[in-house]
Amino acid sequence: MGTYRRTLIDQISGFRLGYEGSQDYDLVLRLTEKTDKIFHIPKILYHWRIHSASTASGAMAKPYAYEAAIRSIKDALQRRGEAGQVIEHSQFPGRFTIRYEIRQAGLISIIILAKYPSHLKHCLQSIFTRTTYSNYEVIAVTHSGNESELFDIFSDWQNQHPERFRSRLLEGSSNDSSIKNFAATQAKGEYLLFLSESTEIITSDWLEAMVEQAQRPSVGAVGALLLYPDNSIQHAGVVLGVQGVASHSHRHFPKGAPGYFGQLVTANNYSAVTGACLMCRRDVFDRAGGFDEQLSIAYNDVDLCLKMLQQGYRNVHLPYVELYHYNSENQEYNDSRAASLLQQRWQEHIQSDPCYSSHLTREAEDYGIRINSNTLIEVLTVNYFESSLSDLIWGFSIDSIQLGASYKNFLLFRGWVLGKWSPVTAIEIVRDRQVIHSIPINNLRPDIKRLYPDVPKAERSGFMRLVGVANMPTITQLSLRAALENEARLPLGHLQIRLGVE
Numbered sequence: 001m002g003t004y005r006r007t008l009i010d011q012i013s014g015f016r017l018g019y020e021g022s023q024d025y026d027l028v029l030r031l032t033e034k035t036d037k038i039f040h041i042p043k044i045l046y047h048w049r050i051h052s053a054s055t056a057s058g059a060m061a062k063p064y065a066y067e068a069a070i071r072s073i074k075d076a077l078q079r080r081g082e083a084g085q086v087i088e089h090s091q092f093p094g095r096f097t098i099r100y101e102i103r104q105a106g107l108i109s110i111i112i113l114a115k116y117p118s119h120l121k122h123c124l125q126s127i128f129t130r131t132t133y134s135n136y137e138v139i140a141v142t143h144s145g146n147e148s149e150l151f152d153i154f155s156d157w158q159n160q161h162p163e164r165f166r167s168r169l170l171e172g173s174s175n176d177s178s179i180k181n182f183a184a185t186q187a188k189g190e191y192l193l194f195l196s197e198s199t200e201i202i203t204s205d206w207l208e209a210m211v212e213q214a215q216r217p218s219v220g221a222v223g224a225l226l227l228y229p230d231n232s233i234q235h236a237g238v239v240l241g242v243q244g245v246a247s248h249s250h251r252h253f254p255k256g257a258p259g260y261f262g263q264l265v266t267a268n269n270y271s272a273v274t275g276a277c278l279m280c281r282r283d284v285f286d287r288a289g290g291f292d293e294q295l296s297i298a299y300n301d302v303d304l305c306l307k308m309l310q311q312g313y314r315n316v317h318l319p320y321v322e323l324y325h326y327n328s329e330n331q332e333y334n335d336s337r338a339a340s341l342l343q344q345r346w347q348e349h350i351q352s353d354p355c356y357s358s359h360l361t362r363e364a365e366d367y368g369i370r371i372n373s374n375t376l377i378e379v380l381t382v383n384y385f386e387s388s389l390s391d392l393i394w395g396f397s398i399d400s401i402q403l404g405a406s407y408k409n410f411l412l413f414r415g416w417v418l419g420k421w422s423p424v425t426a427i428e429i430v431r432d433r434q435v436i437h438s439i440p441i442n443n444l445r446p447d448i449k450r451l452y453p454d455v456p457k458a459e460r461s462g463f464m465r466l467v468g469v470a471n472m473p474t475i476t477q478l479s480l481r482a483a484l485e486n487e488a489r490l491p492l493g494h495l496q497i498r499l500g501v502e
Contacts, residue, residue, distance in 0.1 A: 001046040010036055019072055021065025026072035033079065042358045066094050075097065082216070095262045097320060100212040108207055108279070109189030112197050113179055114167075117140065117149040119197045119326070124157055126201040129284055133207035140197075141168045141183040177291035177300045184285060192285055194301075196276035199226070202322040209321045210279040214268070220288075220313030221280050221305045223273025224266075224321040229460070230440035234325050236263070237270035237317035238302060240346070240353035242362050245339045246272065246302050249317075251365040251471075252465065259319075260367035266399040270355050271313050275301030276325055280308070298335035299342045306346050306381040308459075363409045364466060372413040376500045377407040377469055384480075384493035393482070394418040394452055396492055414464040416445045417492070422484040423457050427492070429467065430479040438483065439465040473497050 002024070012030045019026040027166065032038065066088065073086045073096060083101035089092075089191065110127065114120045120140065127138060138161075142150055154167035170182045184192055191214055193207070203209070213222045226235040236259065237249040249270065250259050257267050278301060288307040291300045306317050344349060361368040381404045386396050398415035399409075417424045429437040443462030452458040469476070476497050482490040 002028070004031060019068045021062050022068035022072055023070055024149075024267065026075070028411065029076045030074055030079075033076075043058070063093075068156050069094065069096065072161050082404070084212075089262075089265050092258050092265050093260060095258070095265050097266060099209070100216070102208065102211055103134070103215060105211070106136050106190035106215075107188060108133065108183075108191040108193055108211065109187030110136060110138045110193045110195055111180060111183040111187060112138065112140045112195050113142070113176060113183075114150055114154075114197055117153055121152065121153055122326075123195070123197045123199055124153075124165075126199075128157075130201045130204050131207060132204045134488070135208060136164065137188060138165050138189055139168060139177055139183050140165070141170060141172050141186070143172075143174050143179055174380055175293055175296045177293045177295055177297075179292065180300075181290045184282075184290060187282070189280055191279055193277070193279040193281055194275050194323065198326045199277060199479060200324040200326065202227070202324060203320065204455045205325070206321045209318055212280055213316050213318065216281050218314055219316055220284050220308030220311070221273050221278050221315040223270070223279075223315070223317045224277040224323055225317070225319045226274065226276060226323055226325040227255055229254075229324060229326060229442045230442070232440065233257075233264070235274045235276065236319060237268065237341045237355075238272035238274060238305070239303075239365070240271050241350045241356070241358045242365060244343050245299065245350060247365050248274070249365060250367070253366075255322075264319050267316055267320075268355075270317050271309060271315065271349060271353050272302045272305035273315055273317055275304070277321075278304075284308060284313060294341060295338050298338040300338075303342060303345070306349060309349075364468065368468075374501070375409050375469055376499070377409075377411060378498045379403055379405050379407075379495060380475075380498055381382075381496040383495070384492060387494075389490060389492070392420055392490055393424070394420055394455060395448075396482070398480075401495065410466045410468050412464070412466050413439060414462075416443075416448050416461045416463065417482055418452060418455060418458055418461045419482065419484060419490075420450065422486045422488065424461075424490075425485050426483040427463050428483055428489070430481060431472070431476065437465060437467055439463045469497070469499055472497075472499060 008031055011034060015027055046182045057297065070086050070088065075422055077084050084098045085099045087099060089097065112120065112123065125140065140154060151232065156168065157165045168183060168186050170179050173179060180194060193209060210222045213219050223237065231254065233250050233253045233255065235248045239247050239249050240246050250264055253259060253264065279312050288311060292303050295303055308315060334385060359370055362368045379401060382401065384396065396417040398413060400412040400414040413427065413429070417427060424439055426441060427439045428435045441463050444460060444461055445462040446459065446462050449459040476499065477494055478497070479494045480492040495496050
């Protein structure tokens with residue numbers, strides 16, 4: 001359903017023959033070239049009828065509609081003077097990607113804030129061995145007081161790639177935003193790419209794909225799909241106002257899932273993208289004023305993206321650019337001062353993210369329907385069997401759920417488990433003898449590594465998952481068990497909760 005000004009419709013000559021099935025899509029593509037005064041009414045005004053010949057009934061009901069959609073997109077690219085290839089998703093018909101032609105392969109400066117030698121080494125290895133884009137440089141920057149081993153790594157990569165790799169030291173500052181801003185002044189590139197040292201490149205043409213978007217005059221920040229080591233999603237764009245100030249879209253969805261209305265298989269606009277992999281043009285970065293040094297770590301990326309949004313740019317997430325992000329659970333900082341500053345500065349955006357429906361939940365990252373009433377969760381009993389399992393596991397703990405505590409809408413299962421005779425691969429949550437959640441064991445736990453330095457799996461013995469309680473009985477018992485690599489199961493304990501409405 002759409003309402004259009006008659007003069008605009010007359011100006012573009014209305015619907016066109018030959019685009020049946022996607023005639024409304026073609027109309028809107030042409031209309032948006034004549035005006036940017038477009039408004040979405042956040043009310044349910046229309047229900048889409050479904051019949052056997054309607055596209056609502058299935059993807060193959062009107063296959064010609066997708067052919068017409070491709071023609072509409074190609075026409076739009078030609079009108080707008082943007083050369084590119086339109087690619088339909090092989091598994092999800094009607095979902096399209098545009099791979100834009102790179103007008104000029106400008107220099108990309110990859111800026112990495114270096115803190116941990118093992119992370120940096122792995123990241124650099126993936127960049128230099130997998131990247132197909134030829135015109136790039138890497139700048140690793142750190143501050144005084146970091147480990148001397150970092151400087152050995154700097155020297156090693158400088159010797160291997162003297163034409164590409166540089167390192168810089170910023171004396172007297174451990175402020176992440178200050179260090180990144182300093183690195184930007186040292187960069188030679190037309191494009192700046194801020195990259196976490198905890199990432200590993202998966203997609204070999206990642207730089208090509210990001211430049212394709214970053215070169216466009218309307219685009220500010222470009223982000224990538226970041227995956228946990230178990231191939232579930234860590235970041236697919238940032239949504240404002242979810243679980244506080246901002247949170248990641250589609251977190252913990254499996255890789256390959258289409259996501260909400262295909263957002264995990266198509267490029268989409270988001271208010272922000274994570275600074276763990278963020279590309280922009282240098283002129284856009286400078287115009288936005290760089291990273292705000294009042295925000296040392298948390299939310300400096302969100303603030304930068306919102307400044308770009310304020311300048312009239314659009315931020316884009318590309319799900320076909322994939323990287324692993326290894327210690328991302330430990331890098332999701334909870335900084336109340338930074339959150340308060342962001343709330344004051346961007347209150348309107350946080351209350352109503354322009355890239356997120358007002359009908360969707362603010363409590364979780366799964367694009368569920370927003371429910372106005374809140375479910376209160378009271379933890380009645382907690383029983384763990386750790387002592388009786390001492391021959392089988394080194395230890396087990398859930399850090400986030402306390403006896404007698406109350407929670408709202410969700411339970412956060414965050415903790416660690418370490419097997420002795422067989423590695424633990426997942427924590428299973430069981431209700432009425434059915435596994436309702438399987439939480440992979442892959443999060444970094446340096447504290448457990450310090451407790452068990454000689455146990456190989458100790459460093460990645462952590463787990464975390466936000467579990468909803470919708471449709472559970474008022475009194476519910478949840479059992480916990482460990483899934484072992486040898487396919488055995490170990491009971492770890494159980495907890496009983498009582499649900500009520502606020």
